[in-house]
Amino acid sequence: MLLFLLNYAPLERWQHTILEIIRNEAYYFAPQGMTKILNEGWACLVAGSRLFTDRGLLRVDEVVRQRLQVRVSDGNTLREVYDWVTFDQRETVRLRTRRGFELEGSATHRVMRPDGSWRRLDELQVGEQVRVPPGPDLWAEHAVPGDWVDWVPDAHTTFQTEAEAAAFLAHRGLTAGGSASTRDVPEAILHAPKPAVAAFLRVLFDGAGQVGDDGVVLALPAAAMSQTVQLLLLNFGILSSRSEQTGGPWEVRVVGHAARVFQEAVGFGLRHKREALQRYQETCTGWEAEAWSDEVVTVERGRAVVYDLSVEETHRYAAQGLMNHNSYWHSRIMTQKAIRPSEIISFADLHSGVVATGRGQLNPYKLGLEMLRDIEDRWDKGKFGKEYDECDDILEKRKWDRQLGLGRQKLFEVRKLYNDVTFIDEFLTPEFVREQKLFAFRYNRDTDLYEISSREFREVKEKLLFRLTNFGQPFIYVEDANYNNRGSCISATATRGLT
Amino acid sequence: MDYARDTMRNLYKLWTRPIYLETVIDERKRLIYYDGREISERRSE
Incomplete structure (x- = not known):
């Protein structure tokens, strides 16, 4: 609307100038909240998704609601969580892998592929491979005995027979044949330190596990429970697969190399099962360790409340047996500081409007954003x-890559130390000008047309800097307050650009 | 030149005395003079 007035209304020169200023300022302030949004998409998981944290295997909704400052695994090392957001009723995608890992997150949530690249959930196809984090080995650190002592046989109890172990489990409703009142691994166990979890799994395998020619097989009463056991095993670095058996019980199976890892990390308490596992080990010498990846077998769409967290530095975390990418900048700035979720669409609309490149015009916001991206890169x-x-x-x-990862740190430094002019002076590179197809133009009186006068880096940069200095206006300085000796005269020089 | 005239008027208003302005128009150096009544322009090299 302002542009229409500027172009067609019969305005005085000063009126025109004021409207132009208002229009420019409006465009300037709109993108303030998101100058550094590097468009990662919203990345969130549904309630109940389990994260590997330094306080145990926690539910993402629990972490987000209580804003727990936990540390999570990024696949290599521990990372601090620094932000938590909840979104109502988002479009979700639920996927299941061949091994039985399940993950449901917003359509824009991204998971890691075996080669380290990221894939949006709504772009994932059946048959594609995804990364499984190799044994996060992340446990609750506090060794204070908690509720979990009820679920683990104490140090003095040793079971002699499978029946004894089974009775211990049945008493707590944990076996396939039991009352099945417990549909999942007790929450207390998920908050327990590593030795306690190992002891729990040991008695579980003693009572409900078998060793045969096809590896270690555990039968469990409920799907949820088998899923949690699978995640606990994964935390030990034990790859397993999970499937539903006809007639109800769920099986968790550990084979080959993973069975050896199981033997070392958890193992059986009962002697005859230990020996059976030993024999099984001997039959599968030469088995290679399985790859830390898995194949997507089903993809379903849905809607749900989703939870998002932001992870320091690497922006990824291990959850539900897969590697996940978090969202940052926008989740932080736009949702907490600036806008409500209901305004996201208009924000996205505005954002694309602001950074759109008009015909034959230079959009300074687009230029700034591209330059910041360039700097980060x-x-x-x-x-x-x-x-x-x-x-x-x-x-x-062009192929230069030292893998320094200093991009984000540099962005913060740039924001702190530079203004528009010094920013362009310092960071506008010949490569960038060439890539962005920037050029200088001038009016040709003979042809009555604006023509490209130069693609030379130096001239382009000069023009850009002039535009930004003193709003593109020349400076006028008093040179001699008594020019020609006529009392109070002024001689001034108009120069364009920087001084 | 229209723009220069406006600029000269503004400068005159600020300075309240006759103005000489040295500038570049069409790549030629010019000296513009304005004393509140009329504007004149000549080459200055």
Whole structure:
């Protein structure tokens, strides 16, 4: 609307100027909240999704609601969670893998593929491979005995027979034949330290597990319970697969190399089962360790409340047996500081409007965003410094990647130290100008057309800087307050650009 | 030149005395003079 007025209304020059200022300012403030949004999409999981944390295997909704400052596994190391967000009624995708891992998250949630790249849930196809984090080995650290003591046989109890172990489990409703009042592993066990969890699993396998020619098989009363046991095993670095048997019980199966890991990390308490496992081990010598990846077998759509967290540095976390990517910047800035979830659409609309490139015009917001992305990319890859500057080989420069990962740190530094002019002066590179197809133009009086006058880096940069200095207006300085000796005269010089 | 005229008027208003402005128009150096009544322009090299 302002643009229409600017173009067609019979305005005085000063009125025109004011409208132009208002229009520019409006465009300037709208994107303030998101100058650094690097468009990752919303990344969230549904309630009940289990995260590997330093306080145990926690539910994501529990972590988000209580804003627990836990540390999670990013696949390599521990990372602090620093932000928590809940979204109502989002479109979700639920996937299941061949091994039986299940994950439901928002359509834009991303999971890691075996090669380390990310894939949105709504783009995942049946048959695709996804990464399974290799044994996060992350447990509750507090060794204070908690509720979990009820679920674990104490140090003085040793079972001699399977029946005794089964009775122990049945008493607590944990076996397939039991009352099945317990549909899941007791919450207390999930908050227990590593030795307690191992003891719990040991008695579970003693009472409900079998060793045969096809590995270690555990029969459990409920799907949820088998799923949690599978995640607990994974935490020990034991890969298992999970399937429903005809007639009800769920089986968790550990075979080959994973059976050896099981033997070392958990093992059986009963002697005859220990020996059977030993024999099984001997039959499968030469078995290679299985790959830490899994195949997607089903993909379903749904709607649910979803929970999101932000993880420091690497922005990913292990949950539900898969690697997940969190969302940042936008989740933090736009949802907590600036807007409500209901405004997301208009935000996205506005955002694309602001950074759209108009015909024949330079959009400073687009330019800024692209330059920030460029900086992040350059500092992530180490494309700076003497060595890079002195490299003459264009191909080598393009492929330059030192894997420094300094991008985000640099962005913060840039934001702190630079203003528009010094920013462009410092970070506008010949490569960037070439890539973004920037050029300088001028009016040609002979042809009555605006023509590209230069694609030269130096001239483009000069024009850009002039535009940003003093709002593109020339400076006028008093040079001589008594010019020509006529009392109070002024001689002024108008120069364009920087001084 | 229209723009220069407006600029000269503004400068005159601020300075309240006759103005000489040295600038570049169409890549040629110019000296513009304004004393509150009329505007004149000449080449200055």
